[in-house]
Amino acid sequence: MTTIVFLLVPGLHLLDLAGPAQVFSSAADLGHDYRLRYVADRPQVPSAQGVPVLAEVAWPELTPDDLVLVPGWRSPALAGTGRLDPASVRRLREHHDSGGTVASVCSGAYALGQAGLLDGRRCTTHHELQEELAVRYPAATVVRDVLFVLDGRVITSAGIASGIDLALHLVAMRHGPGVAARIAREMVVYARRNGDEPQSSAMLRHRAHLSDTVHRIQDEIDTRLADRLPLAELARSAGCSERTVTRLFGQATGLTPLRYQHLLRVERAEHLIGQGATVESAARAVGFEDARMLRRLRAR
Incomplete structure (x- = not known):
């Protein structure tokens, strides 16, 4: 069974979390082995939309087949936001170092940067945060105006709904495009978009x-x-x-x-x-x- 761990940050955007979670949950409904876990530094995490989210404070045991995904949070700027305990940042880095995959939606890329996982890699984030991300992590190559970027086992996506595109792409990579298309239809997603499509139509x-x-x-x-x-x-x-x-x-x-x-x-x-x-x-x-x-x- 593949475990999908969502690392939750205070002020998280619900759709950054719910979109990918729905994709992997739908894949599990189709018989594919996914287990979703929600981890945070505290047992209750406030969301940007006012709905609190319950989470575990203890991380599950992970294998290289598992994924840790950081949803984004309300962040007109990155400075002073995305507060994670050093222990959570360390666990994020250790999972990657042990062969696991890490991913982010929107400002979640900042958490990957804090873990040192963007240096020397291509990445992206919401178009309003791209410049600041590039300044804060000059060793990273921030790719502008794309939906998501895969660089080895570090995957970053743009804002809000692009997390759905990212999750569908990961499902397609593992189970084939037919499964991803079926999930997209069930979610009433108009079409599964490619990563290099522009963020703003x-x-x-x-x-x-x-x-x-x-x-x-x-x-x-x-x-x-x-x-x-x-x-x-x-x-x-x-x-x-x-x-x-x-x-x-x-x-x-x-x-x-x-x-x-x-x-x-x-x-x-x-x-x-x-x-x-x-x-x-x-x-x-x-x-x-x-x-x-x-x-x-x-x-x-």
């Missing part, structure tokens, strides 16, 4: 504005990604003129509606290609007549 990057009109236009484009959407049709959906659509959309996003749709199409196509689709089939799936336009846009 084009859809999110261009939604940080306050224009209700532009949000309505983007809603139309987002839901009809593969359709041909003439400017006149977008104007009707927004209840304004074509000229107003162009002006407001440019002010809010810096793009034309067509350019925004192309960005979404390319990003979706990249995801399909990463899941094994051909360039041609991905191009057709997102609304291009053939792969030539997709290749040109990818080249940009």
